[in-house]
Amino acid sequence: MPVTKLGISFPSELIEEVDSLSKLLKKSRSEVVRVAITRMLNDYKKQQAVEKAEKIYKEIAEDDRHLAEDFLSICAEPVVKYKAGRKAKRK
Numbered sequence: 001m002p003v004t005k006l007g008i009s010f011p012s013e014l015i016e017e018v019d020s021l022s023k024l025l026k027k028s029r030s031e032v033v034r035v036a037i038t039r040m041l042n043d044y045k046k047q048q049a050v051e052k053a054e055k056i057y058k059e060i061a062e063d064d065r066h067l068a069e070d071f072l073s074i075c076a077e078p079v080v081k082y083k084a085g086r087k088a089k090r091k
Contacts, residue, residue, distance in 0.1 A: 010018070022032045 018029055018032050021027075022029045025032065027035075
């Protein structure tokens with residue numbers, strides 16, 4: 001994958017933490033920052049997918065609620081009542 005260099009400003013305290021972590025992990029500063037940004041982007045994409053799924057499921061639940069209400073209203077309408085009659089005699 002091609003690499004592009006960027007000039008980015010960070011607070012000095014953050015750079016000190018990144019440098020400490022990069023030494024601990026035996027990774028370059030660039031790699032630590034790349035991994036952190038990649039994880040943030042992936043987390044954001046997952047968050048967007050979850051929010052979209054929640055919206056869809058809420059819409060489905062609302063549709064199901066309307067369907068249930070419609071079904072119950074149909075069931076509540078008067079229906080023909082049947083009475084038990086006498087058995088016919090067989091010859």
